[in-house]
Amino acid sequence: PPSCDSGTGQNSRWRLRYDVYQYFLPENELSEVVLMSHIRKMSEVQSIKANGIKMLTLTTDDKTNVYFSSLPGQGVIYNVIVWDPLWNTSAAYIPVHTYTCSFADLVDNCFSLSKLSTKLFFTTCAVLGLFTCFFGHRFWKTDLFYMGFIFSGFFFFVFITRVTGLGYDVRLVLTAVAGIIGGLFLVASWWRFGSVLLCMFIIGLVLGFLFSSTIFFTPLGMH
Structure with missing residues (x-):
């Protein structure tokens, strides 16, 4: 042919x-x-x-x-x-x-993105993040609390997602509780021991989380 x-x-x-x-x-x-x-x-x-x-x-x-x-x-x-x-x-x-999302993923699936709990949790985190950016050094203990919240909440959410079958809303509530405990612990350690090294270590890790997450969403993260 x-x-x-x-x-x-x-x-x-x-x-x-x-x-x-x-x-x-x-x-x-x-x-x-x-x-x-x-x-x-x-x-x-x-x-x-x-x-x-x-x-x-x-x-x-x-x-x-x-x-x-x-x-x-x-x-x-x-x-x-x-x-x-x-x-x-x-x-x-x-x-x-x-739909630019997965229906089967445990995290960030199509259903969790539109949940009211997702909007409330992450909107609150965003407002606190803006407050920390502009007034963090003026309100040092609030800054420490928020950094401890992010650090402990991040690891706790990953842990309970991997080892438990809890629902999304339950995991989000437990993450908030763990974050509050972590934030209070960091503030208490600063108040009791005044350790600058520990505080800078936690803040540096949070900055590393942000930097690595940004890299993963660039073409470099595809390799």
Whole structure:
């Protein structure tokens, strides 16, 4: 049989155009029923054009790697319409979807991201973190308490996640309790012994956590 790429003219596949479409699912909807009801809107050419958002058009000369920003927990459906300008016909590929998260992970799964306990816990931590950044040296004991909270809470959460089967909300509450105990212990050790070395060691470890986490989210973390 003749080769598919014997030429690049209008009588070859090189004339085809590929339109990439995007469709957002309703927020905080992770059920299979909702997914299937909306995926029908991205299955045929006319419904894709009516409901989807056209992101870009690719030709056979373009690189076919396309990247989009995604929000974890937000469902998105993608599909591609291929158009033949010679015959003026179109066809749709099979739609694909992503939530940018895993349903099976013990931590940071699709369900835990939208929980009220997650929002309250980490919003509180963020507010305390901003306070520490701007007023940490003025309120030294508060700074120590927060550093001890992060240090002990981090290790305790990893430990109970690995060795127990407790629910997410229970683990979050126990992590907060362990963090408070760790923070109070660091403040008490400073009040009783005045050890600068211990305090700087804990703060340095927290800085190391932040630095390594940042590196892991860069291309260097992929190697």
